Amino acid sequence: MVSKCFLTMAAVSMLSYTTVEGAECDLTISILKDTDYSYSTPNSGADTPAVIITGARQGETGGGKAMPDPRCVYYYRPDSAELEDDPDYDSKPNFTGDDWPYAEADQDCKVNFDSSVPEDSIFREEGYVQISKYDGVTFGGLPTYFYPDDKPGEGDDLDGLTCVCNFGPWTSVDDTGEGAHFSVEQRLPEKKEEKMDKEEDKENEEEEEDEENEE
Numbered sequence: 001m002v003s004k005c006f007l008t009m010a011a012v013s014m015l016s017y018t019t020v021e022g023a024e025c026d027l028t029i030s031i032l033k034d035t036d037y038s039y040s041t042p043n044s045g046a047d048t049p050a051v052i053i054t055g056a057r058q059g060e061t062g063g064g065k066a067m068p069d070p071r072c073v074y075y076y077r078p079d080s081a082e083l084e085d086d087p088d089y090d091s092k093p094n095f096t097g098d099d100w101p102y103a104e105a106d107q108d109c110k111v112n113f114d115s116s117v118p119e120d121s122i123f124r125e126e127g128y129v130q131i132s133k134y135d136g137v138t139f140g141g142l143p144t145y146f147y148p149d150d151k152p153g154e155g156d157d158l159d160g161l162t163c164v165c166n167f168g169p170w171t172s173v174d175d176t177g178e179g180a181h182f183s184v185e186q187r188l189p190e191k192k193e194e195k196m197d198k199e200e201d202k203e204n205e206e207e208e209e210d211e212e213n214e215e
């Protein structure tokens with residue numbers, strides 16, 4: 001029997017964003033350091049931490065049936081390729097079928113981060129994690145997916161969780177937001193320090209122009 005890990009179907013469309021603010025919900029992002037990749041070790045190595053989503057909306061999605069249990073999440077290479085090629089790509093999942101459910105949440109959901117996500121993690125940066133108008137959870141503009149044959153974690157330590165489909169066009173997500181199996185294209189938020197530096201540089205330039213005009 002061929003594992004669903006080896007089956008894909010594709011479609012193309014577009015989507016836009018809503019910021020992650022609003023009513024409370026149960027969606028939580030965590031980072032699991034000791035991840036069981038089984039036969040599907042990513043290129044970054046067996047000790048690569050994996051990003052886990054708990055509390056995704058249960059039910060049918062364009063990629064299959066999603067469950068709320070703690071599960072490893074993945075990127076799909078064609079999404080990354082479209083983001084790289086099309087500046088207007090706004091992240092509707094390219095995969096459709098029954099084998100890769102989308103990670104979804106309500107539009108007004110506020111995403112929570114547990115203590116495994118460091119305070120300086122990119123996941124906590126404003127704009128990196130968003131909920132699309134199609135209700136998809138996106139990281140850096142990329143839709144996220146579940147692999148239904150992964151085992152969910154149990155308890156605070158997510159015992160028994162597996163992340164076993166780093167294969168073909170699929171990669172799990174590491175603790176930096178990158179693909180663990182291959183690199184992906186993303187829209188990265190400006191770090192606060194960089195933003196402040198740019199604003200300061202702009203103010204200095206305006207002051208210099210004013211001084212030149214006065215002379």
